[in-house]
Amino acid sequence: MSVDIRIRNAVKRYGDNTVIDGLSLDIREGEFFTLLGPSGCGKTTLLRMIAGFNSIEGGDFFFGKDRINDKDPAKRNIGMVFQNYAIFPNMTVKDNVAYGLKNRKVPKPEIQIEVDKFLHLMQIDQYKDRMPENLSGGQQQRVALARALVIKPSVLLMDEPLSNLDAKLRVEMRSAIKQIQNSIGITTVYVTHDQEEAMAVSDRIAVMNGGVIQHIGRPRDLYQRPANLFVATFIGHTNIFDATLKADASGSKIVFQDGSSVEMSNILSSERHDQNVKVSIRPEEFIISTDPESQGIAAVVDDCVFLGLNTHYFVHLDDGTPAEIVMESEIDREIPKGARITLAVKKEKINVFTEDGERNIVSGVRNDLEEVS
Numbered sequence: 001m002s003v004d005i006r007i008r009n010a011v012k013r014y015g016d017n018t019v020i021d022g023l024s025l026d027i028r029e030g031e032f033f034t035l036l037g038p039s040g041c042g043k044t045t046l047l048r049m050i051a052g053f054n055s056i057e058g059g060d061f062f063f064g065k066d067r068i069n070d071k072d073p074a075k076r077n078i079g080m081v082f083q084n085y086a087i088f089p090n091m092t093v094k095d096n097v098a099y100g101l102k103n104r105k106v107p108k109p110e111i112q113i114e115v116d117k118f119l120h121l122m123q124i125d126q127y128k129d130r131m132p133e134n135l136s137g138g139q140q141q142r143v144a145l146a147r148a149l150v151i152k153p154s155v156l157l158m159d160e161p162l163s164n165l166d167a168k169l170r171v172e173m174r175s176a177i178k179q180i181q182n183s184i185g186i187t188t189v190y191v192t193h194d195q196e197e198a199m200a201v202s203d204r205i206a207v208m209n210g211g212v213i214q215h216i217g218r219p220r221d222l223y224q225r226p227a228n229l230f231v232a233t234f235i236g237h238t239n240i241f242d243a244t245l246k247a248d249a250s251g252s253k254i255v256f257q258d259g260s261s262v263e264m265s266n267i268l269s270s271e272r273h274d275q276n277v278k279v280s281i282r283p284e285e286f287i288i289s290t291d292p293e294s295q296g297i298a299a300v301v302d303d304c305v306f307l308g309l310n311t312h313y314f315v316h317l318d319d320g321t322p323a324e325i326v327m328e329s330e331i332d333r334e335i336p337k338g339a340r341i342t343l344a345v346k347k348e349k350i351n352v353f354t355e356d357g358e359r360n361i362v363s364g365v366r367n368d369l370e371e372v373s
């Protein structure tokens with residue numbers, strides 16, 4: 001039986017160093033939930049608190065209605081997969097997978113049925129009598145996953161399970177993990193610092209920075225309407241510009257450093273006043289024009305990189321600010337280096353933040369962190 005996880009005001013200290021200070025979080029039953037953030041932000045620390053491998057200096061952790069703060073890790077009914085596989089090198093694949101069931105004194109015939117089922121599910125049946133040293137990294141990681149799942153845990157915890165694999169295998173394994181999680185429907189907490197991996201596998205993602213959750217939402221919520229400047233720059237690629245918001249009864253517009261402006265219709269009503277802002281424009285949110293008559297931000301092309309489907313243009317604005325633009329490649333047409341261009345923006349897509357970067361002032365931000373009371 002899968003459960004929901006509720007964390008309230010969690011505090012973690014290592015000696016005098018407080019790395020998590022009052023963190024609250026709801027993870028829904030059966031969802032694939034990812035903790036994403038830069039190195040050292042506290043992802044592993046939080047995962048180990050859920051698992052019971054770290055002391056808890058404050059707050060409450062619940063699996064369903066069950067407060068687990070003082071529950072022995074072995075009794076939490078969790079499956080864990082780590083970065084370095086952690087399978088037993090001196091046991092065959094089959095015995096590795098059977099280990100947790102033997103420990104639980106499950107009758108032998110039942111062990112055999114369950115082990116076969118998970119070997120098959122992970123597509124490692126043909127290696128069942130091999131020793132781990134004779135398996136590839138991806139195969140070993142499948143054994144680790146089968147071993148974690150065979151005990152029918154209520155929660156599956158994974159800490160950077162793919163980081164030791166090469167790029168191609170990572171992509172294959174992440175869809176395998178996602179598929180298996182989907183078919184079993186087990187509440188999963190996944191840790192990664194790779195934002196693309198997080199987007200590919202997760203139902204929802206919590207972006208963390210410095211022990212603090214910044215934004216919780218679906219991948220598209222984080223990418224399209226990031227809650228703050230940190231999330232905008234951490235998820236995907238973006239260009240950030242200093243600008244001013246000019247607003248009055250008739251409307252609001254963003255004025256860039258060169259005086260060019262964009263009329264905006266989706267600025268929050270509470271924010272419609274003159275203020276300095278930071279504007280986030282993703283590379284695909286620009287439209288390049290080579291027509292000298294066209295309106296927009298003036299720029300000069302510094303470099304152009306053809307990548308097949310898309311062509312990336314590296315440009316600078318008149319004040320020297322660099323920007324990256326992505327356009328779908330055209331047959332036989334590339335804007336040459338040194339060309340003067342003007343940039344229009346897809347204004348319904350861009351995001352505008354307060355000058356300190358703390359808040360998105362465009363409407364439509366969906367942040368599930370606000371539901372956590």
Ligand SMILES: Nc1ncnc2c1ncn2[C@@H]1O[C@H](COP(=O)(O)OP(=O)(O)OP(=O)(O)O)[C@@H](O)[C@H]1O
Pocket residue numbers: 014019037038039040041042043044045046193
């Ligand atoms: N056992 C420990 N003793 C003291 N400090 C620790 C310990 N474990 C982690 N820390 C500190 O706590 C902070 C969070 O570490 P944590 O391992 O949770 O980061 P992370 O987000 O998992 O990073 P990474 O992506 O590099 O794995 C870091 O500043 C780290 O130095």
Ligand SMILES: [Mg+2]
Pocket residue numbers: 043044045
């Ligand atoms: Mg870590």
